[in-house]
Amino acid sequence: MATPIGNLGDISHRALEVLGRVDAVAAEDTRVTRQLLAHFGIAKRLIAVHEHNEKRVAKQVLALLAEGRSLALTCDAGTPAISDPGALLVAAARRAGFPVTPVPGPNAAIAALSASGLAAPHFLFYGFLPERTAARRRALAPLAKLPFTLVFFEAPHRVVESIADLRAALGGERRVVLARELTKLFETVHDCPLAEAEAWLAADPHRRKGEFVLIVEGAAGMPEAEDAGRRALEVLLAELPLKQAVALAAKIGGGGRKELYRMALELKRREP
Numbered sequence: 001m002a003t004p005i006g007n008l009g010d011i012s013h014r015a016l017e018v019l020g021r022v023d024a025v026a027a028e029d030t031r032v033t034r035q036l037l038a039h040f041g042i043a044k045r046l047i048a049v050h051e052h053n054e055k056r057v058a059k060q061v062l063a064l065l066a067e068g069r070s071l072a073l074t075c076d077a078g079t080p081a082i083s084d085p086g087a088l089l090v091a092a093a094r095r096a097g098f099p100v101t102p103v104p105g106p107n108a109a110i111a112a113l114s115a116s117g118l119a120a121p122h123f124l125f126y127g128f129l130p131e132r133t134a135a136r137r138r139a140l141a142p143l144a145k146l147p148f149t150l151v152f153f154e155a156p157h158r159v160v161e162s163i164a165d166l167r168a169a170l171g172g173e174r175r176v177v178l179a180r181e182l183t184k185l186f187e188t189v190h191d192c193p194l195a196e197a198e199a200w201l202a203a204d205p206h207r208r209k210g211e212f213v214l215i216v217e218g219a220a221g222m223p224e225a226e227d228a229g230r231r232a233l234e235v236l237l238a239e240l241p242l243k244q245a246v247a248l249a250a251k252i253g254g255g256g257r258k259e260l261y262r263m264a265l266e267l268k269r270r271e272p
């Protein structure tokens, strides 16, 4: 179940009702969840489930479920199993035939996206980039041409390096939204071209503190292959029958035949 990413007012009625009703809570860090429960006057048995013990805890949880007990799963903040432990436990419960019900609520990526103004029709949630520079640059290369808004999680001690690598890999003109400390006292949502983001971070050390979601505008327009295919199609259609023009345009420019066929019909329709 989802829990707040900062502002405790974001807990849902349903989350509180479920937390009050279950027999135990499997929590990423029992101290964090105990504090949350205490704030709402709930006392519960807590079972620690983190990336190093998830397999073992899954057995314990399955045994409790088999006894007819009910459990909630929480992470320290936000939605479990989203760049957080939980997926393995959920899969084990499902495989064993126990129902798993989501209790939706806060998630840092979606919160940032909703305030970014960059929520294009499609977005790619990447989560954390690799920590090491070389691996991070390798990971970024295939993202450069994707026409989707890109959403990253980042830690404060890596945000400057990651921004520099994002600029190098994706180009300085794209817009980036740095969403920091969402729902907390020092919440900041700053929007600028990637080329200006390093200077913005450098201007005030406070801007480099806290938890970040980085949202970057996707590559503009159509994928390159489709674009080249369209250009070829426009020339060929003037000289050849439609079917032949589509086949040749696909060979020259790449791109899917079905899409080129659709474009060809559209171009023909627009002919005077």
Ligand code: SAM
Pocket (backbone or CB within 6 Å): 005, 006, 075, 077, 078, 079, 080, 081, 082, 083, 084, 106, 107, 108, 109, 152, 153, 154, 155, 179, 180, 181, 182, 183, 184, 211, 212, 213
């Ligand atoms: N499962 C969580 C969720 O649903 O939001 C995400 C957990 S992930 C381990 C933690 C990362 O989420 C942080 O490093 C940061 O990138 C992002 N994050 C969490 N809380 C945030 C907040 N209040 N403001 C901005 N980013 C946040």
